Amino acid sequence: MxxxxxxxxxxxxxxxxxxxxxxxxxELLPTVAQTITMLNSQGIAAVVVTNQAGIARGYFPEHRLEAVHLRLHELLAEENAKLDGVYYCPHHPTAGLGAYRKACECRKPSPGMLMAAARDLNLDLTRSLMIGDRDSDLQAGANAGCQTGLVLTGYGQETSAAINLHKVHGIGIFPTVADAVRAWLKQS
Ligand SMILES: [Mg+2]
Ligand SMILES: [Zn+2]
Structure with missing residues (x-):
């Protein structure tokens, strides 16, 4: 593992x-591609886990999301970075249409996507890190038994004002994913 x-x-x-x-x-954020390249070279899996309730809400169809993720792989490949997996939750518990309205186990803060990746890719969740810009990301990581790091990109500034890092196995608050991964590698 x-x-x-x-x-x-x-x-x-x-x-x-x-x-x-x-x-x-x-548009990729700074340090993302180089961080994934470094993880690739160290044999550490790099996995994206994303809530996509826009599908449940009928804002865009699932095949459009697949096109977005193809583009994500392309942009990363241009910088020699490779994701080992991309997992998404298309559901919403109350606003979802049809079969997408579901109290599922994949929507963060539930840990379902991380658990599925662990099964598919033979990952050790207790030695893994979850990075995100929202409390629900960190909660999902903690619920899966991972350590977590908050980045200040996206909604990170707002989240940092309210977060209790202790509750979510947090290792800190970082300007970029590179800073988060560096801190995690140093302490592990
Ligand atoms: Mg986010
Ligand atoms: Zn779901």
Missing amino acids: RPAVFFDRDGTVNVEVHYLSRPEQL
Whole structure:
């Protein structure tokens, strides 16, 4: 079993765009590609876990999300970075349409996506890190038994004012994902 770094998507890996639904809206945040390249070289899995309730709400169809994620892989490949997996939750417990209205186990802060990745990729969650810009990201990480790090990109500034890092196995608050991963590697 190997460790992983789990990344939230919007506001952590790419610039936050309200209900991003088109590939051309994707813009990688600084240090993301180089951090993933470094994880690739160290045999640490790099996995994106993202809530996409825009699907449940009928704002965009699931195949559009797949196009966005293809573009994400492309942008990273241009910088020799490779994700080991991208997991998304298309559900919403109250606002979802049809089968997408569901109190599921994948929507963060539930740990379902991290657990699924752990099964699929043979990951050791207790030696893994979850990075995100919202409290629900960190809670999902803690609920999966991972350590967590808050980044100040996306909604990170707002989150940092309210978060209790102790409650979410937090290792700190960092300007970028590179800073978070560096701190995590140093202490592990
Ligand atoms: Mg986010
Ligand atoms: Zn779900």
